[in-house]
Amino acid sequence: MTGEKGEAEEEALSWAPEDLTMEELREGQAAARALEDMLTLSSQTLVHAEVEDLYEEVRQLGQGRFGRVVLVTHRQRGTPMALKLLSKASTTRQGFLYEFCVGLALGSHPGIVATYGIGLETPDGYGFLSEPALQGDLIALIQPKRGLPEAAAQLCAQQIACALEHIHSRGLVYRDLKPENVLVFEPGCRRVKLTDFGHTRPRGTLLRLAGPPIPYTAPELCGPGCRPQGLPIQPSLDAWALGVLLFCLLTGYFPWDRPLPAEDPFYQDFLDWRASGEACDRPAPWAGLSPAADGLLGALLDPRPRHRGLVGSVRPFLGQAWKERAKLEDGEGEGAQ
Numbered sequence: 600m601t602g603e604k605g606e607a608e609e610e611a612l613s614w615a616p617e618d619l620t621m622e623e624l625r626e627g628q629a630a631a632r633a634l635e636d637m638l639t640l641s642s643q644t645l646v647h648a649e650v651e652d653l654y655e656e657v658r659q660l661g662q663g664r665f666g667r668v669v670l671v672t673h674r675q676r677g678t679p680m681a682l683k684l685l686s687k688a689s690t691t692r693q694g695f696l697y698e699f700c701v702g703l704a705l706g707s708h709p710g711i712v713a714t715y716g717i718g719l720e721t722p723d724g725y726g727f728l729s730e731p732a733l734q735g736d737l738i739a740l741i742q743p744k745r746g747l748p749e750a751a752a753q754l755c756a757q758q759i760a761c762a763l764e765h766i767h768s769r770g771l772v773y774r775d776l777k778p779e780n781v782l783v784f785e786p787g788c789r790r791v792k793l794t795d796f797g798h799t800r801p802r803g804t805l806l807r808l809a810g811p812p813i814p815y816t817a818p819e820l821c822g823p824g825c826r827p828q829g830l831p832i833q834p835s836l837d838a839w840a841l842g843v844l845l846f847c848l849l850t851g852y853f854p855w856d857r858p859l860p861a862e863d864p865f866y867q868d869f870l871d872w873r874a875s876g877e878a879c880d881r882p883a884p885w886a887g888l889s890p891a892a893d894g895l896l897g898a899l900l901d902p903r904p905r906h907r908g909l910v911g912s913v914r915p916f917l918g919q920a921w922k923e924r925a926k927l928e929d930g931e932g933e934g935a936q
């Protein structure tokens with residue numbers, strides 16, 4: 600990442616024939632055109648005002664690298680809303696409008712936080728409003744070394760996969776799946792939604808990784824073979840991140856720090872186990888996962904992007920046991936009957 604949101608981490612939409620089919624290229628171009636139209640219209644309708652003139656701040660809901668999100672109420676109507684504020688020092692007008700418009704374009708899906716159609720420009724920054732999640736985000740619910748109860752993990756898997764499928768069906772790649780961006784609206788994860796579309800881009804956008812990889816970064820983005828001009832982004836990047844997220848939800852561990860075999864022994868162990876298929880090569884953090892979870896994660900975490908399972912791969916695995924002894928671990932075993 601460069602220091603500024605919206606700054607060119609990507610280059611213009613461009614076609615590398617070995618990476619993208621014509622159909623995939625068309626999908627990405629259509630998404631880019633639709634967003635450009637929306638961006639021009641939204642740019643003309645930004646409300647210029649001070650936040651406190653329109654809204655009363657109740658409390659802070661969260662803080663990211665770029666944005667501060669506060670719970671506000673509308674001064675006249677009292678409606679509670681989440682206001683994301685981005686400072687002009689770190690966010691370009693274009694970067695703000697892009698995030699705002701992607702949120703507007705996707706927000707009708709039940710698995711995606713609804714963005715309201717009001718964009719603000721203050722002397723120091725930009726802001727937009729969305730529905731507030733009063734239960735916080737998923738990171739607060741993941742217990743280290745344990746993860747989430749299996750039922751909650753499966754509810755998350757189903758809803759997040761559905762939301763990602765929607766994003767992909769609109770020709771976009773989300774690119775920022777992590778627990779901090781999954782907001783919880785009902786206890787037990789019965790209703791969760793994706794937020795933060797600052798990194799979402801049309802399929803086929805050329806992307807270079809500018810910062811260090813994180814566990815959710817797909818290996819094709821960080822290997823030594825990654826071309827200097829970048830890689831045309833594909834939904835398979837989100838499928839990889841979904842695999843890593845599900846692993847975290849089920850175990851309370853990251854499977855690795857970065858998917859670089861030369862630098863990360865946990866990732867190398869995972870590759871060795873994939874190659875041998877032998878139970879004795881199973882890496883320690885994978886202990887406790889069921890054969891169904893192995894099958895699902897094995898599909899989503901295929902290092903070869905063209906062979907990787909789609910995010911919808913979770914569906915046939917829902918309802919099967921994902922943790923060995925899941926009932927006992929979740930307190931629903933014999934003693935609880």
Ligand SMILES: Nc1ncnc2c1ncn2[C@@H]1O[C@H](COP(=O)(O)OP(=O)(O)OP(=O)(O)O)[C@@H](O)[C@H]1O
Nearest residue numbers: 660661662663664665666668681731732736779795
């Ligand atoms: N609608 C909302 N309701 C409740 N909390 C929210 C909402 N939107 C965001 N948050 C909280 O604020 C945090 C930061 O928001 P967000 O991820 O949008 O900021 P960001 O600066 O773009 O983050 P990043 O560092 O990932 O780029 C989230 O992790 C979440 O905890």
